[in-house]
Structures are given as C-alpha cells and as structure tokens.
Amino acid sequence: MDLIEKCINEAENVFIGTYNRYPVVLNYGNGMYLYDVYGKQYLDFTSGIGVFALGYGNREYVLALKNQIDLLLHTSNYFYNIPSIEGAKKLSKASGMDKVFFTNSGTEAVEGAIKLARKYHYKKTGKTGGEIVAMDHAFHGRTMGALSITGTKKYREAFEPLIGGVKFAEFNNLDSVKVSINENTCAVIMEPVQGEGGIYPATEEFIKGVRKLCDDKGILLIFDEIQCGMGRTGSMFSYQGYKVMPDIMTSAKALGCGVPVGAFAATKEVAAAFEPGDHGTTYGGNPMVTAAVSKVFDLFEYKKVTEHVNIMGQYLYQRLSELKDKHDIIKEHRGIGLMQGLEFEIPVKDIISAALDMGLILISAGTNVIRFLPPLILDHKHVDEMISILEQCIDKLNK
Structure with a gap:
C-alpha cells in the first residue's frame, strides 16, 4: 500500500463522511502550484475555493x-x-x-x-x-x-x-x-x-x-x-x-x-x-x-492586486471565450474578474477528474459548471497552461 492510499484509508476511518474528496494527499504549496506527498505538481485554479488570493508560501x-x-x-x-x-x-x-x-x-x-x-x-x-x-x-x-x-x-x-x-x-x-x-x-x-x-x-x-x-x-x-x-x-x-x-x-x-x-x-x-x-x-x-x-x-x-485582477481577468475571459467558441459541448461562459465559469451541456465531473490526472485542479459550481477561482497572483502563462490542459481533457471526452 502506497502512502497516498494509506492516508486516504486512514482518513475515511476517522472523518465523518461529508466530503467527496479527490484522491490526492497534498503536502505543500508554492505560488500557483500545490504538490502532493510524492512531489507531483498541480496548477491550482481553485485557490482553496477562493481563499489563497496571494498564492501559496508568500x-x-x-x-x-x-x-x-x-x-x-x-x-x-x-x-x-x-x-x-x-x-x-x-x-x-x-x-x-x-x-x-x-x-x-x-x-x-x-x-x-x-x-x-x-x-x-x-x-x-x-x-x-x-x-x-x-x-x-x-x-x-x-x-x-x-x-x-x-x-x-x-x-x-x-x-x-x-x-x-x-x-x-x-x-x-x-x-x-x-x-x-x-x-x-x-x-x-x-x-x-x-x-x-x-x-x-x-x-x-x-x-x-x-x-x-x-x-x-x-x-x-x-x-x-x-x-x-x-x-x-x-x-x-x-x-x-x-x-x-x-x-x-x-x-x-x-x-x-x-x-x-x-x-x-x-x-x-x-x-x-x-x-x-x-x-x-x-x-x-x-x-x-x-x-x-x-x-x-x-x-x-x-502588490496592486485589484489592478492585476482587472488585467488578468480580461485575459482569462478572452481565453475561455475562445475555448467556448471551439467546442459545442460548452454552452455558456460568464463571470467577472477572476471569478468565471464555463457551463457545459453535460456534467463536468469527468472533465475535472481528467484535469486532475494531468496536474490541474478545478472545481464545479453545481453539476454542469466548471468554476475558475485561481489565486489572484496568476500570470498569462498560468492561464495558457490551464487552457492547454482543459482543452486536452475536452478533446479526450469528445473522442
């Protein structure tokens, strides 16, 4: 039994079952990224559900x-x-x-x-x-x-x-x-x-x-x-x-x-x-x-965070809009700043799971919406990395 499996089994034995957790055991964070107990890197586009505005390890x-x-x-x-x-x-x-x-x-x-x-x-x-x-x-x-x-x-x-x-x-x-x-x-x-x-x-x-x-x-x-x-x-x-x-x-x-x-x-x-x-x-x-x-x-x-959010919010909106225009499976794109969502024609659970396997952390808002709440320190390269992984996941689903 590896360390991740051991931790998950122990957690399920002692925690009251109120969460559907991802099968990931996180160990530390740095900037826009989180790392599991084996050092696997994850680009975080959830910021702990909107908490880590300044990223990890400031x-x-x-x-x-x-x-x-x-x-x-x-x-x-x-x-x-x-x-x-x-x-x-x-x-x-x-x-x-x-x-x-x-x-x-x-x-x-x-x-x-x-x-x-x-x-x-x-x-x-x-x-x-x-x-x-x-x-x-x-x-x-x-x-x-x-x-x-x-x-x-x-x-x-x-x-x-x-x-x-x-x-x-x-x-x-x-x-x-x-x-x-x-x-x-x-x-x-x-x-x-x-x-x-x-x-x-x-x-x-x-x-x-x-x-x-x-x-x-x-x-x-x-x-x-x-x-x-x-x-x-x-x-x-x-x-x-x-x-x-x-x-x-x-x-x-x-x-x-x-x-x-x-x-x-x-x-x-x-x-x-x-x-x-x-x-x-x-x-x-x-x-x-x-x-x-x-x-x-x-x-x-x-750090002039709000000014940075206005710049990066526009870029994220542009890239997500481009993604929506390329894929019929995406029904709608909405949001403001660095709080945006893509509504899909289908439940997004499998897309989020596939993204996690590829080192991208996403969460849903309801059944059919992927919610984007990245740390407010993100840069253009992080948006591009996220879009690349997400598009690969959508393409796999469509095959």
Whole structure:
C-alpha cells in the first residue's frame, strides 16, 4: 500500500463522511502550484475555493503570522489587542463600512448579519419576526441560519424546520424581489456574484434597483462578499464595481488568505442595534488571525492586486471565450474578474477528474459548471497552461 492510499484509508476511518474528496494527499504549496506527498505538481485554479488570493508560501504573509505567534496567539474578547484593531481599521477602510465583527468563518459571518438585521428591525419597530428575502440558487453557508437563506432546496430539505420568515426571490429579477417584500421584511440578502449557484453576476439594473427598493421601504441590504469579495472581481469588494453600498456586508475566504477568519461589517447606525451580550465568539478576531488580515490588506495594496485582477481577468475571459467558441459541448461562459465559469451541456465531473490526472485542479459550481477561482497572483502563462490542459481533457471526452 502506497502512502497516498494509506492516508486516504486512514482518513475515511476517522472523518465523518461529508466530503467527496479527490484522491490526492497534498503536502505543500508554492505560488500557483500545490504538490502532493510524492512531489507531483498541480496548477491550482481553485485557490482553496477562493481563499489563497496571494498564492501559496508568500514569505511576507508567513513571517507576519510567525511573528504574531511568538507574541500572542489568543486571548479573549474581554481584552483589546493591536492586530484586531489594525485589521478592523483596514477592513473598514477597504469596504466603506463603519463597524466590524470578526468571526471564524463565512457562515458565521452570515449568521451574525442575520442576527444584526433582525435586532435592528426589532429596535426600529418593536416587533420580532423580521423577514428576510434571499435569492434562488444563492449559497450562504451550512449552519442553520445561513442554510435557511441558501436558495437551493437540496441543501435545506433534510434539515428542516430551519429558521422561519425567509422568502426567496429570483436573482436578477427586480419584480420578483418587489413581490416578496412586505411590512415585516427586515432585509434583503444577496451575493453580488453568485458562486456556488453557477457564477452569475448581478446586472447593474438589478443591484441598483434592489438598493433603491430597500431605501424606499426602509429595509436593510446585505451583500455576501465571502467568495466574490477581496479583489476577486477587480474591485476590493464586488459591490464597489457597481457603485452600490450595502448596510451590512459579510467577508471571509481571502480575507485571511488561509487562516480561519471571517467578518461582518455594518454602517454605524445599523451596528448600534447590537448591545453587549447580543453576539459573541471565543476565537473570532484573535491576534493570530487578525494579524493575517492586517497583512493581507497591506499586501493587496503593495502588490496592486485589484489592478492585476482587472488585467488578468480580461485575459482569462478572452481565453475561455475562445475555448467556448471551439467546442459545442460548452454552452455558456460568464463571470467577472477572476471569478468565471464555463457551463457545459453535460456534467463536468469527468472533465475535472481528467484535469486532475494531468496536474490541474478545478472545481464545479453545481453539476454542469466548471468554476475558475485561481489565486489572484496568476500570470498569462498560468492561464495558457490551464487552457492547454482543459482543452486536452475536452478533446479526450469528445473522442
């Protein structure tokens, strides 16, 4: 039995079976590439599902973490610490929000955003039961609250009853949102670019229309920027590309570029709805993860990451469009920046598996869509390498 087989067997014996893992045991990473325990190289076009924006092994990032570990790894939120203050200041500046709450993950950020919206509604109206309008095919996480506003039934039905007071509207259909709103609605939540739902960017008409509708009705607008934020679409946060501001936003994934950290942020007025005891976390915002957050924002600015994403996003779009035009099996190409997708006429599982064998890591969004979420440091040669491997896989499938 070789090492990979041994590791997989041991993992299956001890892990709860919630993932369909690839038969790969990864050992280390460098830049755009990951390496398994035998040293096989993989070009990574998933970045840990949108996490490793700065690629693997960035020395400045690693040293910032090591230095903080030597100083203070964890305390509690009964005390202040400098990294969390610096991280919050930089997130506020980058997002345009006033107040920040650090969490351990994206789904926890969504949970906090839901609670804040309902508390704001309660303080404003004196009524409980504030309703939330979410979008069909949206994905916000797998905890009970986040799952309740995730717009794909197959994720929800086995765990019902979930939290009540949730309605689903059709993404990019403003009339659908209008008819879902009533006097009890406290918030509308949406991803400016749907990720798990198939890589669907909001239209400018829709996102601005929802903002105006929320303003007219006194309803909060929540943007979930967990996957599409942190430079992925060419703006630091994707709503900035639309020139629309939320009342609450959520962030995670590339916010920490590898450490488990998320956040929700809000305007000063909305944030004031929370009082001591309304929300909390043991690990959220500890010195280690917020030192990472602070360094990530420094490196994004220093390396001009958003400018690079705009350049490389155009090149990736061009190459994927060329690929679509050459192959009838590809139904549609959509996306923005370095968050793009190819929709196929068939399930993409076999294509992704073949690419993995050839040293390319890809993931799907649903059954028929290949999702492209590379580290934001990629260059033209990496796009060309990916296209070459992917085309070979498509050609083999067509034979």
